Amino acid sequence: MVIIEQFINGLNLGSIYALMALGYTMVYGIAKMLNFAHGDIIMVGAYTISVATTNLGLSPILSVLLSMLVCTVLGVVIEKVAYKPLRMASPLTVLITAIGVSYLLQSVALLIFGSKSQRVASVINVAPVTIGGITLTGESIVTLGVTIVIMILLVLFINKTKVGKAMLAVSEDRGAAELMGINVNNTISLTFAIGSFLAAVAGALFVSSYGFVDPYTGALPGIKAFVAAVLGGIGSVPGAMLGGILLGIIESLSKAYISTQLSDAIVFGVLILVLLFKPSGLLGKQRVTKV
Amino acid sequence: MKKIKTKTIIWLIIAVVIYAVLFYLDATGKLSRQFSRLLIPVGINIMLAVSLNLTVGFLGELTLGHAGFMSVGAYSGCMFTVFMDLPVYIEFPLALLIGGLVAAIFGVIIGVPALRLKGDYLAIVTLAFGEIIKSVIINMDITGGSAGLKGIEKTTNFTVMFVAVLVTIIVIANLINSRHGRAICAIRDNVIAAEAVGINVVYYKLLAFVVAAFFAGVAGVLYGHNLGILKPATFDFNKSIEILVIVVLGGMGSITGSVVAAIIITVLPEVLRGLDDYRMLIYAVVLIAMMLINSNPRISAFRKRIESKFNLKKNMKEAE
Incomplete structure (x- = not known):
């Protein structure tokens, strides 16, 4: 029974990683950049919920909506101000800028809220369910449900709508997409908006499960979500989902059965092993370099 | 000649x-005391930045695990001096050598599998290795766990530091200007072309990686013998990023740039200490602004114009 509960914990954590990994992977697929500030958007989302529920006294649903709005706008603004002027720059320049943005968000949060971690009341108000001796918390149920719904919607959006297909086209070949009349700049902005929206959802689920937020809340989950995206094959949407879920399960099981402190090492070790045998991740496309 | x-x-x-x-x-x-205390950290950062520049700037491979090599070197060198009771003048140079060599061995262990990967994949794998090294150190008893390794003699002084920095710069500068260095730069500029003219890509990649790891290890030993205590949390992902930022701000592939940037990045937080709360904010804004200004087409065109004028004058002088 315990192993099943740990497995469900893993699914819960993995869903959050998967939602974050989607943001990394979509931005990477389209803008070819690692958005290191993505983890900190989750922190912003979590603080927004905290302020909205405690200071403004909004209802949980309204505060989640507000946090989605704030994160989406923030993501687009960051893209316009910091990343857009760097379209032609080297990947390393963009990476350093993203790291700068991440530091910026953390230090602004530090200035406003201080370094002490704040308790945040869960925005999820669902009673726990017991099935055959296994207790599912309300948070787990909602997290799993929300993640499944979002993933289905995202896959439909990318494959069925015109804008989604434009995103696919840009990630395949930016130049050719532009020649076909796709507005590349708008598509990239939209990708950032979707990624940040998903980050807001992940942030809401994260604070509901863990109940606290501090300026560095997003840093380590951000790196792990990034690992999940690479594990699944960066640039691949199903890969990010698979990588996130796998990572969450591995982390949760190794915490329960091996060692709490070594769980991070195990997670990173799995990544290295996978990349040794599949250098472009589990579902990534192998790109052949031509002269 | x-x-x-x-x-x-x-x-x-x-x-x-x-x-x-x-x-x-x-x-x-x-x-002032504030600045004399900074002399050794500046030296350590110069060593780290110059050695990282070898992989990032000259080899052109982004690695995010430099702090991992530093920690491996620091722990092995410092554990040697803590557990051995030899006279200082034998013990300390040996510790530096051991720190460097152990880091270099880790460089080989990590480099052989990791260097098969490219670009962002290599970055994430080196990041992962750095985090694994940190977790393992925390979980070992002999290293003092997360409380840290205590009781290291404070043997690093200004003279030792200066010599170490000098040796690092001379070795790396000479390496770059040698046949090996040209091979390394050729790999950065075009891997396929380099392979086609018969450069052993795997060997040279590993060479650059291992030399960088060696100096990071030595810098780690000096760091431990300066502070007297080593904590695994110091060598996290942020430390690697800090070194990378120095390399990028100084200019990739410029050793002088790395030295100057290392001095600025180390001294700047101390100068800004009065504005303690805003320190990180300023740091972040400067970082973003530098990147945006550096890649602004108008500014780079302006710089090119100035440079071409400067070069013209120089050429004319030489012609005379």
């Missing part, structure tokens, strides 16, 4: 003068 020789002598004289001035200022107490 003669030209290179005079250049070397000039650099040597400059180094000696810098050493003499700093030593005099430090010894007579003319340097």
Whole structure:
């Protein structure tokens, strides 16, 4: 029974990683950049919920909506101000800028809220369910449900709508997409908006499960979500989902059965092993370099 | 040939003068305590930045695990001095060597599988290795766990630091200007072309990686013997990023740039200490602004114009 509960914990954590990994992977697929500030958007989302529920006294649903709005706008603004002027720059320049943005968000949060971690009341108000001796918390149920719904919607959006297909086209070949009349700049902005929206959802689920937020809340989950995206094959949407879920399960099981402190090492070790045998991740496309 | 020789002598004289001035200022107490305490951290950051520049700037492979090599070197070197009871003048150089060698061995262990990967994949794998090294150190008893390794003799002084920095710069600068260095730069510029002219890509990639790891390890040993305590949390992902930022700000593939940027990045937080709360904010804004300004097409066009004028004058002078 315990192993099943740990497995469900893993699914819960993995869903959050998967939602974050989607943001990394979509931005990477389209803008070819690692958005290191993505983890900190989750922190912003979590603080927004905290302020909205405690200071403004909004209802949980309204505060989640507000946090989605704030994160989406923030993501687009960051893209316009910091990343857009760097379209032609080297990947390393963009990476350093993203790291700068991440530091910026953390230090602004530090200035406003201080370094002490704040308790945040869960925005999820669902009673726990017991099935055959296994207790599912309300948070787990909602997290799993929300993640499944979002993933289905995202896959439909990318494959069925015109804008989604434009995103696919840009990630395949930016130049050719532009020649076909796709507005590349708008598509990239939209990708950032979707990624940040998903980050807001992940942030809401994260604070509901863990109940606290501090300026560095997003840093380590951000790196792990990034690992999940690479594990699944960066640039691949199903890969990010698979990588996130796998990572969450591995982390949760190794915490329960091996060692709490070594769980991070195990997670990173799995990544290295996978990349040794599949250098472009589990579902990534192998790109052949031509002269 | 003669030209290179005079250049070397000039650099040597400059180094000696810098050493003499700093030593005099430090010894007579003319340097404020705040700054004299910074001399060794500046040196350590110069070593780290110059060695990372070899992989990021000259080899062109982004690695995010430099702090991992530093920690491996630091722990092995410092554990050697803590557990051995040899006279300092034998023990300390041996510790430096051991720290460097162990880091270099880890460089091989990590480099052989990791260097098969490219670009962002290599970055994430080196990041993962750095985190694994940190977790393992925390979980070992012999290293003192997360409380840290205590009781290290504080043997690092300004003279040792200066010599170490000098050796690092000379070795890496000479490596770059040698046949090996040209091979490394050729790999950065075009892997396929380099392979086609018969450069052993795997060997040279590993060479750059291992040399960088060696100096990071030595820097780690010096770091431990300066502070007297090692904590695994110091060598996290942020430390690697800090070194990378120094390399990028100084200019990739420029050793002088790395040195100057290392000094600025180390001293800047101390100067800004008055604005303690806003320190990180300013740091972040400066970082973003530098990147945006550096890649602004108008500014780079302006810089090119100035440079071409400058070069024209220089060429005319040489023609005369």
